[in-house]
Amino acid sequence: MFVxxxxxxxxxxxxxxxxxxxxxxxxxPRGGPDGxDGxDGxxxxxxxxxxxxxLIDQKYQQQYRAGRGGHGQGNNRExxxxxxxxxxxxxxxxxxxxxxxELLADLAVSGERVAVARGGGGGRGNGRMxxxxxxxxxxxxxxxxxxxxxxxxxxxxxADVGFVGLPNGGKSTLLAACTAARPKIGPYPFTTLTPNLGxxxxxxxxxxxxxxxxxxIAGASRGAGLGxxxxxxxxxxxxxxxxxxxxxxxxxxxxxxxRIVEEELTAAGRALPDRPRxxxxxxxxxxxxxxxxxxxxxxxxxxxxxxxxxxxxxxxxGALRRGLYRLLQEVREERHARxxxxxxxx
Ligand SMILES: Nc1nc2c(ncn2[C@@H]2O[C@H](COP(=O)(O)OP(=O)(O)OP(=O)(O)O)[C@@H](O)[C@H]2O)c(=O)[nH]1
Ligand SMILES: [Mg+2]
Numbered sequence: 001m002f003v004x005x006x007x008x009x010x011x012x013x014x015x016x017x018x019x020x021x022x023x024x025x026x027x028x029p030r031g032g033p034d035g036x037d038g039x040d041g042x043x044x045x046x047x048x049x050x051x052x053x054x055l056i057d058q059k060y061q062q063q064y065r066a067g068r069g070g071h072g073q074g075n076n077r078e079x080x081x082x083x084x085x086x087x088x089x090x091x092x093x094x095x096x097x098x099x100x101x102e103l104l105a106d107l108a109v110s111g112e113r114v115a116v117a118r119g120g121g122g123g124r125g126n127g128r129m130x131x132x133x134x135x136x137x138x139x140x141x142x143x144x145x146x147x148x149x150x151x152x153x154x155x156x157x158x159a160d161v162g163f164v165g166l167p168n169g170g171k172s173t174l175l176a177a178c179t180a181a182r183p184k185i186g187p188y189p190f191t192t193l194t195p196n197l198g199x200x201x202x203x204x205x206x207x208x209x210x211x212x213x214x215x216x217i218a219g220a221s222r223g224a225g226l227g228x229x230x231x232x233x234x235x236x237x238x239x240x241x242x243x244x245x246x247x248x249x250x251x252x253x254x255x256x257x258x259r260i261v262e263e264e265l266t267a268a269g270r271a272l273p274d275r276p277r278x279x280x281x282x283x284x285x286x287x288x289x290x291x292x293x294x295x296x297x298x299x300x301x302x303x304x305x306x307x308x309x310x311x312x313x314x315x316x317x318g319a320l321r322r323g324l325y326r327l328l329q330e331v332r333e334e335r336h337a338r339x340x341x342x343x344x345x346x
Pocket of ligand 1: 165166167168172173187188189193214282283286310312313
């Protein structure tokens with residue numbers, strides 16, 4: 001099961017109580033206070049890992065509790081530190097505080113860690129509370145409470161290229177033709193229910209990741225079909241590829257198909273105007289002259305690269321793979337030349 005949204009409650013450990021104790025020893029009258037401090041409570045951390053690809057664990061376990069700190073003891077012995085709890089999540093997980101909406105972390109790199117709930121500090125024991133005027137305090141501090149937080153976890157796939165298009169347009173077939181991925185393919189709409197990823201390898205060291213984003217139809221942003229639940233994955237792609245069925249028998253006119261998808265992206269608030277568009281005019285192994293001509297004319301007028309392809313026979317797929325690679329390099333170079341201003345935080 002592909003799970004890309006989860007809500008969890010994290011409870012850090014409370015700090016241990018400080019201790020009230022006095023040194024008692026033969027021949028040492030009035031030995032003085034020697035109550036140790038409580039140990040700090042354990043914290044909760046999130047760690048990004050490449051070995052996970054969904055948030056399914058967090059769907060099943062929604063509560064996490066770190067260890068509490070041990071209480072202080074006599075003879076100035078400190079309480080034990082509470083054990084931290086490290087929750088492992090897939091790379092690409094965005095963490096927000098569910099109550100305040102505050103963005104806490106965007107775990108984009110494997111191994112990256114963030115503390116999401118801090119353990120409470122241990123209370124001081126009376127051994128550390130003596131003052132010149134109060135040499136035998138009979139008090140100690142309680143430990144602090146550990147932080148509790150409700151977190152919203154959202155997984156956003158990290159792909160360079162996103163395939164979008166109406167159902168049955170051949171996105172999954174084209175993904176299989178471009179990469180080694182073997183997604184489910186079917187002659188009916190909504191074969192793909194969750195995004196598929198594949199890696200296009202042109203030669204060693206030259207590769208990129210393609211995501212097949214399912215479910216875009218007219219009204220998707222209002223919940224039709226699969227709705228726009230997967231559109232969040234588009235946010236991170238660098239190039240959007242419209243996969244459009246150009247067969248004469250296709251249900252939708254290819255230019256209309258392009259517009260419907262763009263309108264849905266806009267309606268869902270994910271128009272991503274800074275991301276270049278590419279068109280893959282698909283299914284050219286079937287009769288296609290008239291629809292393809294219209295689509296090509298539309299792309300030429302709009303300044304969009306158009307690649308006629310057939311995911312089924314592989315025709316034009318090499319050119320598409322190379323074209324996308326070149327375009328990706330241009331996008332990357334542009335990024336280096338013009339550093340993206342940091343988003344304001346807080
Ligand atoms: N003739 C021909 N058929 C194709 C081509 N590409 C895909 N198909 C067929 O079109 C149908 C849909 O293909 P999919 O790859 O599942 O399409 P999709 O866009 O992923 O569809 P959903 O996942 O349902 O949105 C299947 O029956 C494919 O065999 C092509 O290039 N030529
Ligand atoms: Mg599919």
